[in-house]
Amino acid sequence: MDETTSDIRDEAQLRDRYRPAHPAILGKARPRVDPKAADFVAASPFMVLATTSSAGTDASPRGGPPGFVKVLDPERVAFGDLAGNNRLDSYANIVDRAEVGMLFLVPGVGETLRINGRASVTDDPDVCARVAIDGVLPKVAVVVDVDECYIHCAKALRRSGLWEPDTWGEPDARPSAAEVIVDQYQLDVEPAVVEADLEQGYQETIWTEGGR
Secondary structure: OOOOOOOOOOHHHHHOOOOOOOHHHHOOOEOOOOHHHHHHHHHOOEEEEEEEEOOEEEEEEEEOOOOOOEEEEOOEEEEEOEOOOOOOHHHHHHHHOOEEEEEEEOOOOOOEEEEEEEEEEEOOHHHHHHOOEOOEOOOOEEEEEEEEEEEEOOHHHHHHOOOOHHHOOOHHHOOOHHHHHHHHHOOOOOHHHHHHHHHHHHHHHOOOEOOO
16 A cells, blocks of 8 residues: 555654644643633633543533633642533543543634643532532532643634634524434434423523532
8 A cells, every 4th residue: 555645553654744843832831720821711611621541532511601610729620510411421531541631712712722631530528619600519520630731723713713603604504403313313203302302401400510
């Protein structure tokens, strides 16, 4: 097979296809959350949590009021568990393998903030109290010991036009979540029934602690 078109099997072969990264880029990751990075976390209402284990890999959206992820100190961040689907994919992965990645977004901002580190799931009362939202005390919290913290450039969000309403398209031109569910599981119900069930679940549990 022609090596130029085959799957790339090692890092050296991969790097041969790219120019070297600038030293400033290679050294941008900080082993702590500096004050302005902490301000970015405090402004973020949305984060993607990436975890992995021997069972597989998961990337899970997490959201709340801006600052729902708390900077406990420059070396640690934490967030509490709110109601979900109880699959516990992320938390089971963390228990099996501590390494995680976090991607923080702020609406309207092209750059994102990334934190990589080692996570643990805890029911420590002091930590749970610090990450409570409007008096909702979580049963458990995730604490991440920071290995790397750095800003990621805006190219991806600019290419996607994520914050530009003109790029969003018409709602009728894309499938609803209910339509995807009905199609995936070949359900003998109208998508509107599934949509109503989803909405009821959102209304009843969106601000309750996980485990409900």
